[in-house]
Amino acid sequence: MFKLAHFLKPYKKEVILGPFFKLLEAIFELMIPTLMALIIDNGIKLGDKSYILKIGSIMILMAIIGMGCAFTCQYYAAKASQGFGTKIRKALFQHIGTLSYSEIDTIGTSSLINRITNDVNQLQLAVAMLIRLVIRAPFLCIGGLIMAMILDFKLSIVIIFLLPIFTFILYLIMYKSVPLYKTVQKKLDNLAQTLRENLSGVRVVRAFAKIDYEKTRFEYSNKNLTEDMIKVGNISSLLNPATALITNFAVLAVIWYGGFRINIGEMTQGQVIAFINYINLIVLALIVVANLVIIFTRASASAARVNEILEMEPSINDPSISNDYISLKDSNNVVEFRNVSFYYKNSKEPTLKDISFNIKTGDVVGIVGVTGSGKSTLLNLIPRFYDTFKGTVLVNGIDVKEYPQEELRKKIGLVPQKSVLFSGTISENIRWGLENATVTEVQLAAEISQASDFIEDFPDKYNTVLSQGGVNLSGGQRQRIAIARALVGKPEILILDDSLSALDYSTDAALRKSLKENIHNASIIIVSQRVSAVKNSDSIIVLDDGKIVGIGNHDSLMESCITYREIYLSQLDRKENTYGSPSFETTF
Numbered sequence: 167m168f169k170l171a172h173f174l175k176p177y178k179k180e181v182i183l184g185p186f187f188k189l190l191e192a193i194f195e196l197m198i199p200t201l202m203a204l205i206i207d208n209g210i211k212l213g214d215k216s217y218i219l220k221i222g223s224i225m226i227l228m229a230i231i232g233m234g235c236a237f238t239c240q241y242y243a244a245k246a247s248q249g250f251g252t253k254i255r256k257a258l259f260q261h262i263g264t265l266s267y268s269e270i271d272t273i274g275t276s277s278l279i280n281r282i283t284n285d286v287n288q289l290q291l292a293v294a295m296l297i298r299l300v301i302r303a304p305f306l307c308i309g310g311l312i313m314a315m316i317l318d319f320k321l322s323i324v325i326i327f328l329l330p331i332f333t334f335i336l337y338l339i340m341y342k343s344v345p346l347y348k349t350v351q352k353k354l355d356n357l358a359q360t361l362r363e364n365l366s367g368v369r370v371v372r373a374f375a376k377i378d379y380e381k382t383r384f385e386y387s388n389k390n391l392t393e394d395m396i397k398v399g400n401i402s403s404l405l406n407p408a409t410a411l412i413t414n415f416a417v418l419a420v421i422w423y424g425g426f427r428i429n430i431g432e433m434t435q436g437q438v439i440a441f442i443n444y445i446n447l448i449v450l451a452l453i454v455v456a457n458l459v460i461i462f463t464r465a466s467a468s469a470a471r472v473n474e475i476l477e478m479e480p481s482i483n484d485p486s487i488s489n490d491y492i493s494l495k496d497s498n499n500v501v502e503f504r505n506v507s508f509y510y511k512n513s514k515e516p517t518l519k520d521i522s523f524n525i526k527t528g529d530v531v532g533i534v535g536v537t538g539s540g541k542s543t544l545l546n547l548i549p550r551f552y553d554t555f556k557g558t559v560l561v562n563g564i565d566v567k568e569y570p571q572e573e574l575r576k577k578i579g580l581v582p583q584k585s586v587l588f589s590g591t592i593s594e595n596i597r598w599g600l601e602n603a604t605v606t607e608v609q610l611a612a613e614i615s616q617a618s619d620f621i622e623d624f625p626d627k628y629n630t631v632l633s634q635g636g637v638n639l640s641g642g643q644r645q646r647i648a649i650a651r652a653l654v655g656k657p658e659i660l661i662l663d664d665s666l667s668a669l670d671y672s673t674d675a676a677l678r679k680s681l682k683e684n685i686h687n688a689s690i691i692i693v694s695q696r697v698s699a700v701k702n703s704d705s706i707i708v709l710d711d712g713k714i715v716g717i718g719n720h721d722s723l724m725e726s727c728i729t730y731r732e733i734y735l736s737q738l739d740r741k742e743n744t745y746g747s748p749s750f751e752t753t754f
């Protein structure tokens with residue numbers, strides 16, 4: 167937790183003054199039982215109304231000042247803890263932005279969300295408690311003991327006996343419950359993961375009639391978490407009855423021994439009542455201390471999870487020296503792979519094995535291969551979402567590792583397999599590709615991507631608001647907006663990762679024709695499961711199990727590459743059966 171302390175720096179004043187005001191309140195609170203004793207012994211007993219009024223007024227005044235102190239402390243605690251949380255959330259968010267896919271894969275998106283929300287909340291709570299109670303509770307405990315000793319030293323032996331028994335019980339409860347809190351945190355991650363998958367995939371869940379299966383999965387995670395929570399709750403619930411029992415025994419002992427001492431004139435009734443109040447004060451303060459330990463233990467587990475992210479070094483960094491020369495074109499090969507091999511962190515087998523090929527300026531290159539053969543992985547190496555294990559990826563003849571990432575990615579227009587749009591209008595979504603794009607540029611990109619027709623049909627046209635990332639659009643419409651977003655930045659390399667899959671054959675063909683007619687300076691890489699989508703490309707790369715098994719144009723591959731021929735013939739049969747004739751296999 168100490169590693170996160172610097173986030174509290176801007177709140178030095180609040181962190182110092184908050185506990186100070188709480189301490190003042192505690193001092194007033196400590197004096198109340200003694201003043202009560204005075205009222206009983208000197209006011210009520212002697213029937214001295216003016217004395218009762220005088221001391222009563224002092225008590226009321228102290229209560230009002232105490233309230234003011236408590237309020238001020240509360241204000242400082244809220245300001246510091248909320249500010250602290252906001253700063254950590256911001257730092258986490260920014261740092262996650264610098265991490266590569268590899269680190270994000272390792273932690274998992276749900277866990278990242280949980281850490282930014284739930285874990286930061288735990289830390290906020292700990293800071294609020296630190297300001298409000300960390301000094302007050304021990305002060306009340308020790309102060310209560312001193313006041314009781316001043317009141318009557320002999321009777322305070324009861325408290326001296328009470329304290330170790332009470333501390334032992336607290337220790338037992340915490341010993342059992344604290345490790346469980348750490349497990350609970352992990353199980354919360356699992357629950358969030360299940361929930362996230364379920365909610366984001368709600369359509370698939372329904373389409374596959376998997377509601378019952380998902381229900382069982384959710385119930386399992388939920389039950390798992392609930393069981394641990396109940397265990398923690400059961401253990402913690404022992405605290406109150408155990409405390410009450412011990413306190414009541416202590417009060418009994420005070421009344422018995424105190425009564426005896428009143429009889430022999432060594433104590434007054436007021437003092438015994440004040441003594442009982444001090445016992446309650448000490449016990450309550452001890453319970454607060456126990457809760458503080460629990461809160462801080464949970465917070466330290468959360469702090470470790472937050473620190474894990476903040477200390478995670480991004481595996482992909484910009485080069486340390488500035489490479490001004492990279493704006494110059496260095497080669498005829500826009501993209502080149504030289505003996506590239508790649509592993510995912512958690513896999514034993516390489517996903518890509520010794521890949522070499524090059525793409526010339528203005529070329530249209532298709533990549534085909536069965537599912538899982540490594541097509542998307544290969545594409546992800548071009549914008550350097552991952553680093554190669556062996557070999558080099560070059561863009562314009564320069565190793566991608568020598569580019570500042572932003573510079574490199576500006577050259578590339580990527581349309582991912584799953585079209586991700588953001589809440590906002592259609593034009594805002596397209597402008598993601600080029601912030602300052604003019605209306606004409608946005609419209610042109612939409613026209614090339616065959617999106618303009620359906621956009622114009624919406625009453626608000628380009629100002630149509632996409633709710634929740636475009637759930638109000640069809641899959642094909644989302645894909646076309648994603649393509650327009652990639653096109654508007656006029657990339658040097660346009661990558662379509664199976665991003666025409668949701669289009670019908672005629673729109674697919676029209677889109678490819680439009681790309682060919684309008685995009686002249688860019689090289690285009692098209693990954694597709696459909697051979698028809700890449701058949702007329704300048705060159706086609708055939709991937710099988712992470713290896714290139716063929717490169718060439720359609721005709722040469724039909725002759726030389728068995729895998730390509732098999733894929734083509736299997737699709738030809740299917741298409742003829744389904745659509746009658748392969749008449750849309752035009753353009754590239």
Ligand SMILES: Nc1ncnc2c1ncn2[C@@H]1O[C@H](COP(=O)(O)OP(=O)(O)OP(=O)(O)O)[C@@H](O)[C@H]1O
Nearest residue numbers: 271510513517535536537538539540541542543544
């Ligand atoms: N983030 C990841 N972590 C670990 N393994 C991964 C990851 N992404 C993909 N893989 C694995 O790498 C292999 C290649 O996956 P990739 O997505 O590149 O295939 P693909 O050819 O694009 O498949 P598809 O046509 O189905 O999209 C698969 O075996 C997959 O399980």
